Structures are given as C-alpha cells and as structure tokens.
Amino acid sequence: MPSDATSRPADAASSGDEAAGGAVACLRFEPPADPEALGRAWQDHLAPVFAVSFRPETDLTVPIAMRSYNLGDLLVGDVIAPAHTLVRTEAMIHQQGIDHILLQFYRRGRSVVETDSRAGPVTEVQCIVFDLAQPVRIVAEAVDATNVVIPRALLEQQGCHPDALHGRPLDHDGDPFGRLVHNFVANVVACGDLLDRREALSAAAAITQLCASWLRGQEQGRPTEHQDVRIRLRRLIEAELGNPKLTPALIAGRLGLSRSTLYRLFAPNGIVAYIRDRRLMAAMRMLVRDDAPRPLRIAQVAYAVGFSDERTFRRAFKRRFGFIPSDAPHRADTEPDRASAAVLRNWIESL
Template structure:
C-alpha cells in the first residue's frame, strides 16, 4: 500500500466511524490510489452521509446494543456506480438509482465495483420499528414500481440536491424522517413477508430463520414484534420449545442437509459445524446425536451407503433394459 492510499484510508476510517459507525474497509488491490470521502449533513437531527469510495469491500460487523452502535437503519440511494451487498447467504446488486434499507444491527458487506457514490440516510431504529409492521422485511433492496417507491426516490433526490441549502429545525427533521419511513412500508412489504394473521410464534420463527447464522437475541426479536421478552418466551413455551433450543434445532437441520451431501463437496464435518454456530465439534456431535439418533460421522456414512445403493440399482436397471 503506497503512502497516499494509506493516508486516504486512515482519513476515511476516521470519518466513516464518526458518521456511520464501525465498518471495516479493504482497499482494492487493482487500484493505485484509494478514494474515500464522506460528508455529513444534519437536517434537523436527521443525519445524511454523502459517500464516494472505491474500496473493494466495506464490512459491517453486527451492531452492539450496549455500545449504542445499532441505533440506525441506513436508507441508501445508489447515485453512481455499481455495488453488491452480501447479507448472510443472500446478496443483491445496487445500480445507479436503486434504493435499499440496511440494518446497522446486522452483519453485511458492501462490495463496490470501482468508484461509487451514494446517499445514506440514518433512520432511528425506534422510529422505524414503531411505524413498520412487525413482519415487514427490514433489510434489502427496495421496490420502486409503486407510487410510494417513486415518491421516496424523488424525496431522496431532492434531499441530496439541496443538502447544503436546507436549514430546518428538529421538529421538521422528525416530520421528514416519519415521511420517509411511511413511504418505506409498501416497498418493504413487496419484498415478501409472512401473510397477515400469522401467529407471534410464526413471526418470531421467520425473524430467526432469516438470520440463522447470526440470529437476533430474544430482546431484539421482542422489540421487532412489539412484545415483552417474557411474552415472547411464553409463546415459545406453548409450542414446546425454548428460543435457544429452536435455534439449535434449526442449525442442526441445516447441518444435516449439508452432511448428507458431504461426499460431493470438499467440506468436512468440522467445517459444517463451525458454519452453523458450533465452535466445539464434540458439542456438535452430542447435540446432533440427540436430535438424529446417530453421530454426524455415522449420518454421513449412512447417506453415502444410500446414495451408492441408489446408483447401483439405477445401473442394474439400465443393464436389464439393454
């Protein structure tokens, strides 16, 4: 890394931490000079970040409620350039004019394709959770085909164009934030949610399964569903399972799915265990045996025998047909 890039990266890291929170930036190996500029604007308490950067990766670790660095959702307008966003096992692309909602409490990675420019509006978490239905998606690309989506896009364009000349007080800043959040609702609901009338348990299941590699805490789930933690625990108990046990059961289910294919991949049992949140392979083996009645190794061997028997039977049938 040359001296100019090192200095630019240091200034960028200082600015982005001050304005947006804890992000880890990696400059591109294919570009001689790192570019990273961020301008902060305050519209009556509503924070705007005008960003230009050509990093290869900008990664957000999961926000920590104790430190207060998960206070915001980032409403993003991609102004120029292309960027990929990776969230758990899902990813989507942002092209010029696209909008997205990103959650500061969730881990995600932004992957610019060269120099990009974007506007990021910091929406207060409490305000977003108060407006949006509990089952609404809170992370992903926004639809713009509806009237509300087009109005939201127009508002963001006007905000970036008049950011230095607009002077408003906190009352108008709160009203502006409420307007943005209200326009978010239809665009987020179009991204796919549980149908109305679903039980609290089903809604909690969805929130957990959407982020199974890094699931929300019971307090976070309860806040999203606008219930007390005690009430949430009670609903899980009524379904015969604790929240922790449900998460483990789902992780074991996905582990078993990958273990059944282990002969066709380079993955090991330990790799799969670590992927699904088991840092101790012995604990993984015990938990797996309790749920499936056999160890992970025996499960792999059984599925391998079944697979080989199926192939043998298929080959025999082909010979008989000939």
C-alpha cells in the first residue's frame, strides 16, 4: 500500500508529539527550514540506529519523511528516504548495547545489503531482516518502506530466533503470509494517530506473533550466541531487574568478568546508575499500561522492579522523570528532550 508518511503535517520539526487523551506517541521527521541543513538533520535523526552518508547521485530535493509510533512493546512506522548509505558498525553495537530486530518492508526502491556472511540485492516487495546486534552496510536507492523494531526477547518468547536471517531479503508479496504480515503492519501505521494505548498494546502483541510466526518459517541454521559482552550484560540485567540483590558483584560472577571490566563497560555513569535507570524505565512501563485487570499499587511496582522500599522508589522516580509515580499514566508521553535522535534512542532503549 502507498505510504502516507507525508500526508499529515508534523506538529514540530524532528520532535515527538505529546500524545493527549491516551493516544500513541509519534515521532516525525520534518525537513528543517534551511535546505542546507537537511542532510545533517537526516543523519542526526537516524543516528540511534545507523550512521548515514550520502552519495554523489543523492537528490536531497525529493520528499524525505519518517514517522515512528511507540506501541509500548515495539515501534512501527514508515519512511521515504533519498539514496544514501547506512552503516551499523561493531563500535556502534558495543556502545549502544541494543538487542532488537528491525524489519523493513520495501514498497519502492532497491538496495545492496552487506553483512559478514552475505551480500546481495533487496528489491521492491521484499522485506529485509536486520539484527541490530550484528554489523551491516546498506547501499540504498531512494526507498519507501514500512518499519518494525521488535526486542529480540519478544520474538524468542514466541520460539523465533532470527539471528541467521540478518541481512537476508524475504518476499513479502509473493508469499501469502508475508503479504498478510506487511498489510497488517502497514494498516496499523496508517491509523496510528487514532489508536489509544490499549489498542496499541493489542496491535503490538498481534504484530509480534505475526512476525515471529513468519520468521520461524524462514529460519535457517541454529541461533547464534551473541558475543558482544555489553548485550549479554544488558540481557542479564533485564532478566534480574526484580531481584533486589542484583549487584555488580553478582553480575560479574555470573558472566565471569572482572569488576574493573564491568565498570569500564558502563563508564562514565556506572553500572549501578544503569541498573537503577532500567528499573525506573520498567516501572514506568508497568504504570502506563492500561491492560492490567486492576490498577497497580505504587508499592507493588516498586518491589516488582527491585526497590527495597516505596519511599526510595518514589524519590528516584521523581528525579528521573520529573513527576511522582501516581502521575505517570497522565504524564508518560511528555518528552522533555525534543531532539528527535534522543527521543528515538530513548524509545528503542525503553522497549
């Protein structure tokens, strides 16, 4: 289906819309007023995922647009992009530590995708699978595509291990189930501005199940063990957030790391600050979800994310977000940092 990424005016240049009345938060890219700043603005917008460079034939006068909807458990959106080269390096992977899968359904355009194990073309009506824990280089023509960003853990819960699919194009038009997956995601994006949070969570669950089922049928080989130590650290921390005894010593012992290595990997803020921030982000997700059978008590949330007492949790929550936990359902979509790259990076990390 054709993209309508340019059919709705952006409320603010390169910013996250403040969702009112429980609406889904949307981040839109809008070209800056100064045409000379367009290329830099586009590079900055994509910086949380890819390093972008332009080629001599790149035409920056063509329409450029991107929107991303935060459905709570995953991100969906679409993009109209000029010809450019996208790179995700080992250094970026190590620095960011994100462990997500990006599915990009092409509707128009072509590219050549290069990974450590393969290189080949991607054409219209194909979907490309990107494991963001592995390096990749994409030399792309002008494209129009639908995007999905899913945490790997959600796919693994569905029995899907898409590691070996990294960089591989899949036919989403000739394959009836692939066409169903793409159409469903594209339709969710098309009505993203009309969804409330409950509908968004339901849509996210359906997209996860559809993508996992489709990718399971495409898998080749056995799942790979990710060697990047920061990703393994993050996964252990996420799994143990509810453990009040989660300490640097416990983590170092589990992964066989020295304390100095552990602290170096989380410099300059430190691993203790990182654990607390992840606990607070998990608490925020619990507080803003409206699909629970009954509202959660603040003490329940505090203990569930590893705080030993409610008072400490309340103070830490207010320092992190600027409001108290009981106000979270009404304030969760207020984004203090209006820079688009910071918003997108925060969304990806908080999934």
